[in-house]
Amino acid sequence: MTALHYFRCLEGIVRREALRFVQQRGRFLSALVRPLVWLLIFASGFRFVLGVSIIPPYQTYVMYEEYVVPGLCGMVLLFQAMQSSLSMVYDREMGSMRMLLTSPLPRWWLLGCRLLAAVLVAVLQVYVFLLVAWFWEVRPPPLGYLLVLPALLLAGMMLGALGLLLSARIRQLENFAGVMNFVIFPMFFASSALYPLWRVQEASPVLWHLCQANPFTHAVELIRFALYGRFDPVSAAVVGGALLLFGALAVLAYDPALGAIGRRGAPAGAAG
Amino acid sequence: MTAAAPRSLTPASPAASAASLPALEVSALSHAYGPRRVLHDVSLRVMPGEFTVLLGPNGAGKSTLFALVTRLFDARQGSIRIFGAALRQQPGVALAQLGVVFQQPTLDPDLSLRQNLAYSAALHGMSRAEGRRRAEEELARIGLLERAGEAVRRLSGGQRRRVEMARALMTRPRLLLMDEPTVGLDAASRSFLLDHVRRLCREEGLAVLWATHLIDEVDAASRLIVLHAGRVRAAGGPEQILAEGGGGTLRDAFARLTDEERASEDRTSEERAGDAREAPP
Numbered sequence: 255m256t257a258l259h260y261f262r263c264l265e266g267i268v269r270r271e272a273l274r275f276v277q278q279r280g281r282f283l284s285a286l287v288r289p290l291v292w293l294l295i296f297a298s299g300f301r302f303v304l305g306v307s308i309i310p311p312y313q314t315y316v317m318y319e320e321y322v323v324p325g326l327c328g329m330v331l332l333f334q335a336m337q338s339s340l341s342m343v344y345d346r347e348m349g350s351m352r353m354l355l356t357s358p359l360p361r362w363w364l365l366g367c368r369l370l371a372a373v374l375v376a377v378l379q380v381y382v383f384l385l386v387a388w389f390w391e392v393r394p395p396p397l398g399y400l401l402v403l404p405a406l407l408l409a410g411m412m413l414g415a416l417g418l419l420l421s422a423r424i425r426q427l428e429n430f431a432g433v434m435n436f437v438i439f440p441m442f443f444a445s446s447a448l449y450p451l452w453r454v455q456e457a458s459p460v461l462w463h464l465c466q467a468n469p470f471t472h473a474v475e476l477i478r479f480a481l482y483g484r485f486d487p488v489s490a491a492v493v494g495g496a497l498l499l500f501g502a503l504a505v506l507a508y509d510p511a512l513g514a515i516g517r518r519g520a521p522a523g524a525a526g
Numbered sequence: 527m528t529a530a531a532p533r534s535l536t537p538a539s540p541a542a543s544a545a546s547l548p549a550l551e552v553s554a555l556s557h558a559y560g561p562r563r564v565l566h567d568v569s570l571r572v573m574p575g576e577f578t579v580l581l582g583p584n585g586a587g588k589s590t591l592f593a594l595v596t597r598l599f600d601a602r603q604g605s606i607r608i609f610g611a612a613l614r615q616q617p618g619v620a621l622a623q624l625g626v627v628f629q630q631p632t633l634d635p636d637l638s639l640r641q642n643l644a645y646s647a648a649l650h651g652m653s654r655a656e657g658r659r660r661a662e663e664e665l666a667r668i669g670l671l672e673r674a675g676e677a678v679r680r681l682s683g684g685q686r687r688r689v690e691m692a693r694a695l696m697t698r699p700r701l702l703l704m705d706e707p708t709v710g711l712d713a714a715s716r717s718f719l720l721d722h723v724r725r726l727c728r729e730e731g732l733a734v735l736w737a738t739h740l741i742d743e744v745d746a747a748s749r750l751i752v753l754h755a756g757r758v759r760a761a762g763g764p765e766q767i768l769a770e771g772g773g774g775t776l777r778d779a780f781a782r783l784t785d786e787e788r789a790s791e792d793r794t795s796e797e798r799a800g801d802a803r804e805a806p807p
Contacts, residue, residue, distance in 0.1 A: 259651025266648020270637070277636040350632045356596045357649040358622040364649075511600040511614070 263359050264367045271371035275378075285334065285379050289326035290386060297322045309450055311482040323392045324478035325447025327380045327402075328470060331410045332442060334376035336433055339417030339424070342368070355508075362505045369418055369501075373410035380406055398481040405480035409473035412493050415500035416469075422507035445471040446478075469496040547610045549574050549701040549733030550595065555604030557590055564590045565756045568604070572735050572749075574700065577727045579744050580737040582753035583784055588737040589629065591753070592705045595735075596626050608701055622650070625699030627690045629706045635679040639665060642678060643693050650697045657696075664692035668722070684715025691719060695726075701733045702726075708743065716743075741777050754784040 275282065301318035308315060342351060354364055384399065394402075420433060442448075444464050451471070455462040465471050472492035479486040550572040557565040564587045572578045582588050594601045597613055597620075606613040608620040633642050640661055647657025665671040668688040670681075678686060687707060694702060702723065708716040720743060726732040736743070744750055750767050752759040760770040760783055771779025 262648050262651050262653060266645050269648070270634070270641070270645045273637055273641060274634065350634065352596065352598060352628055352630075353626070353632045353646065354649065355598060356621055356624065356626055358618040358620075359649070359651065360618070510597050510617075 260359060260363060263357065263363070264370070267354075267364075267367040268371040268374060271368075271375055275375045281337075282379070285330060285337075286382055286386070288333065289330055289383050292326055292329070293319060293322065293387060293390060293392075309452065311479045311484045311486075319387075319390065320392050321450070322448060323384070323387050323394075324481055325445070325474050326387075327383065327406065327477050327481075328409065328445075328447055328474040329442060330380050330383055331373075331376050331406065331473070332413050332438060332470060334372065334379060335410065335413035335417040336420075336438055338369075338372035338376075338414060339421040339433070342418065342421035361508055361510070365418060365505060365508060366501075369411060369414045372417075373407060373414050376410050376414075377403070377406045394481045395483055398483050401483055402477060402480040405476045408490070408493050408497065409476055412469060412473060412497040412500065415497055415504055418504040419500050419507055422504065441468060441470040444468050445474055447471075447474045469493060472496075547574075548572060548607070549576075549609060550735060551607040552591075552595070553605050553607075555591070555594065555601050555606065557594060557601045557603075563756060565594075565601075568753070568756070568758055570751050570758060570761060572701070572733045574733045575727055575731040576749055577724055577734045577736065577747065578749040578751060580735055580751050580753060581739070581741065581744065581780060582737075583739050585755075586739075586753045586784075587756040588753060589705060592626075592628075592703060592737065595703060596624070597621060622697075623700045625694035625697060625702045627687075627694050627702075627704045627707050629709065631686060631690070633678045633686060633689060633693075636677060638675050638677055639670065639681075639689055640674045642689070643696060646693045647696060652697070660696045660698075661692075664696045665689075668692050684711050684718070687711060687715060687719060688722075691722070700731075701735070704734065704736045706737055706739070708738065708740065741780050744776060752780060752783050759783045 297319045300322075312320075354368065355361060357364055381399075416437075420437065424433070444461065445468050446454075446465060447470070451462060451465055454465055469492060472489040475486050476489040476493055479489065548571045550570075552568060552570045555565055555568040556563070568587075568591065570578075570580075580588055580591070593599065595606055595608075595613070597617055600614060606620075609623050611620040611623070613620045634645075637645075640658070643661035643664070644654065644657050647660065648654075652660070662671060662674065665674050668691065670685060670688060670692075673681070673685075678689065681689065691704075691707070694704075704723070707719055711719070723732075723734055723736070724745075724747075727734055744764060746764060749761070749763060751761045752767065752771075760767050762770075764776055767783075768774070768776060768779050771783045773779070774782075
């Protein structure tokens with residue numbers, strides 16, 4: 255198996271993900287509407303309640319709308335990652351995940367391709383959101399739009415790896431509601447996405463520690479700094495470390511010898 | 527399409543020595559999900575050109591066997607070899623020679639036939655041009671070439687099964703696994719699939735393991751493996767199965783082979799109950 259085989263496989267998986275995305279226009283629309291609801295309604299209302307002082311990376315006072323945009327970019331990635339994990343469970347039940355896993359290429363590569371494909375689709379959604387935000391007069395420096403790309407990819411891969419890990423553990427489709435309650439909401443609200451952490455620290459030191467330990471906080475900060483042309487090394491390290499950890503655990507969970515799938519129970523449809 | 531036809535991922539073993547190797551060799555395979563044992567010491571063999579029916583009632587362990595042979599997970603005990611390549615040590619070589627039609631549908635209903643097949647070709651490392659060429663070849667063989675651009679959603683159940691088979695065959699496997707492929711199909715679609723696969727066995731030396739619980743999918747030329755409660759109850763040609771199953775029709779023999787086990791289980795539980803009654807208080 256040569257590098258060419260690996261590359262063709264990656265290309266095929268990305269192409270399929272892109273085609274599926276184009277086919278499911280409803281999914282795209284809801285992925286776009288979700289952050290817009292937050293930006294156009296929630297943030298507009300909230301700006302009178304919450305003043306944001308000058309904190310890095312901002313050089314001046316910013317409106318709440320401007321503060322919340324990087325967090326909403328993170329939200330798009332988070333939802334997309336979890337939706338992709340849902341579709342992995344769905345895939346596995348429907349059998350196409352099983353088909354993916356019968357490819358002669360190594361499993362870590364297959365999972366990595368699947369992950370990257372989902373992240374690319376998510377990043378595309380983020381850019382569409384940023385475009386709409388631009389019309390809403392949230393306008394980061396032009397260079398920021400380019401610099402945020404690696405941050406979005408890294409953050410997306412990290413969240414996607416977490417989703418992948420969850421997908422090996424979730425057995426039923428219904429459990430996406432559980433993922434919403436126990437993963438998406440806590441990660442989103444206990445982070446710097448909606449409010450700066452110094453405010454949280456004033457209110458509750460315990461919550462502040464939780465926010466600090468939340469990799470999503472660092473994903474959001476990485477995006478926020480990159481969008482304003484700055485690099486936050488701590489966030490980058492935390493997001494990178496979390497990616498390695500979640501990625502390794504996901505590969506283990508899908509490993510045929512060590513994985514959770516064989517030990518825990520029959521594949522869907524394999525009654526006996 | 528012969529064994530020597532160019533493939534995208536060429537296995538290590540040359541075709542000449544492969545002729546004598548079993549296409550699939552399962553030895554002393556056991557597997558349990560936690561405390562529940564579903565396969566007990568299963569050994570079986572499928573030779574090139576052989577159409578082997580894996581016959582067993584629901585819950586016999588067929589799907590677990592398929593999950594192990596397709597390497598969804600590894601068996602706790604025993605080994606699986608595909609044309610001599612051990613699945614655990616050389617998964618890439620082994621899987622490159624394997625085509626599978628799963629019991630659950632695996633086609634993406636929103637994508638076209640061509641797009642679905644292209645995806646599978648990419649997973650095997652084929653170039654796009656080669657993938658397109660083989661997709662058209664296989665679709666022509668099942669008579670669906672003119673619908674290649676349509677979404678899978680618009681096909682009937684029988685047509686979808688045919689496409690799944692075409693997809694499994696487009697990577698030129700030498701061993702084809704089919705897990706209950708005829709469930710829910712009408713008689714015409716069933717016989718189309720059976721005829722097509724039997725012809726490939728005869729003419730191109732394809733090895734096939736066909737899992738089913740339907741006895742009427744066995745013909746005189748088939749080899750049979752009867753799996754029940756996780757054990758191989760009988761294996762061989764139809765006459766052998768008749769002999770082992772105590773004569774009558776094949777259906778009677780199958781019923782007896784899969785019933786006797788249940789009877790003996792009942793016996794043991796009765797004995798156990800009897801022991802308990804006789805045990806001193």
